[in-house]
Each structure stands twice: as structure tokens, then as C-alpha cells.
Amino acid sequence: MIRVAVQPAAIDVGAEFDLHDAGGHGASASFIGRVRGDGDLTELFLEHHPAMTEAGLGDLAHAAADRWQLAALTLIHRVGAMAPGDTIVLVLASSPHRSGALAACEFLIDRLKTDVMLWKRETFADGRVAWVEARAGDEVRAERWNQ
Amino acid sequence: MIRVAVQPAAIDVGAEFDLHDAGGHGASASFIGRVRGDGDLTELFLEHHPAMTEAGLGDLAHAAADRWQLAALTLIHRVGAMAPGDTIVLVLASSPHRSGALAACEFLIDRLKTDVMLWKRETFADGRVAWVEARAGDEVRAERWNQ
Amino acid sequence: MALNLAYFAWVRDRMGVADEVVELPADIADLTALLTWLAGRDERGALAFAEPQRIRAAIDGVMMGPGAPLADAREVALFPPVTGG
């Protein structure tokens, strides 16, 4: 089962785990990314492209499911306005053995930082607003998976 | 917060996530291992050493927390008799950024398969009982972390 | 040639609009030429596209490199490197 979603609503991590785990897979790896409140951040806004963002996540999900023969995969990205502590992204990958689940999880979080149309904008307590700059290290991590 | 447990009781994954996530960490990675029902397996029994198993898990947990500067770590291994679908092991690692959480999670699951005093015994529908043999690949995966 | 342009993140902020339809001169054949043309067209274009190496593009929903031809393109999306996850 592959489940991909781009949603403005809060990600219900517990419900997603339950849905994903219905198969009782041998090994499940997850990654959860949350909004950090560093430097008096008050809002994180995630901009997306209505069609291309979901298509990009879907492409990554299918690539991972094929490469590691996954039994189940959940890939959910929140968009719009979020507060510190909110879950931005949830990756859940399951396979009979641990290596595939762990590798797929890491691949997905690395690649969605460089391949999917999403942009972060930060608003701080003093009113300052800034678009987050892409990090060179993210490109390096994402590139590893092509080797 | 480091939480390590060796327990005969079922692992309550949702409750452990809630406990672990109380800090609202930037990045959380998890690994869940479950009993697979391959080949008509009816019971998986995990034998442990009362003192050394928990000490071994504790040593690994502290090594990971130090190496990746983790904000929180949960490492729970079930022992005794289990049925297909039951959770054997739960690893939860959190850090401000994704790389530490993901690496710690993988390190812990790799190393606990070679460094911690636990032994699996399988019982099948036809009454056959067999101790699981250690796999050479597990040694190779565990050894990577010393490089 | 009429072309739909869509802008995202700070490219949209600097252009002041989320999308527009432009009438492209016949000699603008690829993405690099399009960015140069937009940067020279007006002040907001100069602000948004002064550093073309910081711009990424998709043609009709597919990510493309700077040399990609515009022939038959219906929509070009222009945006900074992505920062999701």
C-alpha cells in the first residue's frame, strides 16, 4: 500500500501509523520532521505547487517502493501555516527486513528536500519574514542515492 | 531523556511515542521490529540474561546519545513468548536535525543484533522448535559503525 | 508566442504576481534566454532574475535544466531551489 498526501490539515501521526501498520509488517522505519522554535520563530509557512508537489512526492514514493520492494509506504507533507512543534512531514516505510525499511525512509527524506516543489518561509516574533535558503549539504545527501 | 527497557509485557508503541515526543523534537526517527509469521511460525521466544541484556542496551543507548548528540532516545526490547505481529523491538531517536536521528536509529538496530544478550527461538505449527542462527550479514552491518 | 509563467516563493514576491501571460519574442528559445529576457524587461524582473543560477524551472510540470527549449511549452514555472522536508 502506497499512501501519499499533501495537506494543509495537521498530520495525525497516530492514525497514520495505525493505517500503515494494518499489514503487521516485519520491519517499519519512520521519520517525523517538526517545526522547531529556533530564534523566536512564530510561524513556518510551506508553499507548494498544487499539482507538481503531489506528483513529485508520488514519483519518489514509487521509486522507493520499487527499489526496496516495500510492503507499505506512507509519505505525507503538510503545507500552509504551521506553529512550532507541528509535524511538517511523516515518512513510514515497511518491509519484511530492516535494511529496506531504513534505507527507504532515509532516501525519501533526503530526496524530498531537493526534488519536491516545496518552499519554507519563516516568520519571527519581531515581524521579520524570510524564505529559507536551500542548504548545499542537502544536495550532497540527496546525490548519494544516485551512486 | 534516555529510556531503556527489557520487558516481557507487550510494547505499547503509541504510548512510547507520546512519552518520547513530549519534547517536540525537530527530527525523530523510529524503527519497529515485529514477529513475522513466515513458515507457519506460531511462537517466537526471546531469551535474555537478566542483568546483562539491559546493561548491554543501556551501553548502546548511551553510546548513540553521545555520538549523535540526541535530544531523546527510547530503546525497548521485549523478551519471552511472542506471537506473529507482536512488536519485538522499538527504537526511537530524536535530534534537532534529521541526520543524527536517522543514523542513531540505524546504529542501534544494527548493533543490538550483535552486541546484546538476546536469543530467538522459533516454534512452528508442526511442533518443530529451533534456535535462530546468527546471520553473517548482521556482523557486517554492525561492524560498519566502527569505521 | 504566448506563454504562461508561474512564480513561487521569493520569485513570486519579487515579481509581485503569482502568474502572468507573456508574449515572447521569437528569438527566446530556451530557459536561459527567458531568464535574461525577464531580467531586462523591468525592475521587478531585474530583482527576481539578477542571479539566474539561483533559479530553478519546470516546463509543463517537469523540472528542466537551463538549456531546455521552450518550443511547445504552455507553462513555465520559475522558483528558487526547493526547501521542503
Place this chain on the structure above:
Amino acid sequence: MALNLAYFAWVRDRMGVADEVVELPADIADLTALLTWLAGRDERGALAFAEPQRIRAAIDGVMMGPGAPLADAREVALFPPVTGG
């Protein structure tokens, strides 16, 4: 020298007991010698320790290699390679 031995997994199955106290001959100085002595002592020992390369050991709670000396040891745990996780 009196020494506590503890067995786990199939080592325990083959030895028929989970632990025992043995009176060790004076010339049994390290783990390798202990395994050879146990394998030669009786039939269950021969069954459990015929392949010493398949045995792992801990002395007083610390994992040790085959050359580890037994001097001052109170308990030696003998077991197959672990298979948790």
C-alpha cells in the same frame, strides 16, 4: 577453583541445566581451555562445545574473547552468537 557457569539458548538445552558450579583443574587458565575441558568432561559437554568457534562468553558480565584469562572470575556465561533485534 570453584567457578559458576551459566548457559543460554541451545548451549543450555544441550547442557541440560541453566547453571552449575564446577571445580576447575588448576591448569584451566583461559576460556579456550575451559571449553576444551567442558567438551571432554561428559557427553552433554561434547554436544554443547564440539564447535568452540560457535560459542561466545562473558566473564562476570563482560563479553570476552577466547584468550581471556579465568583468574579471579566468579561467573562465566557461555552462549551462542546473539540473535536479538
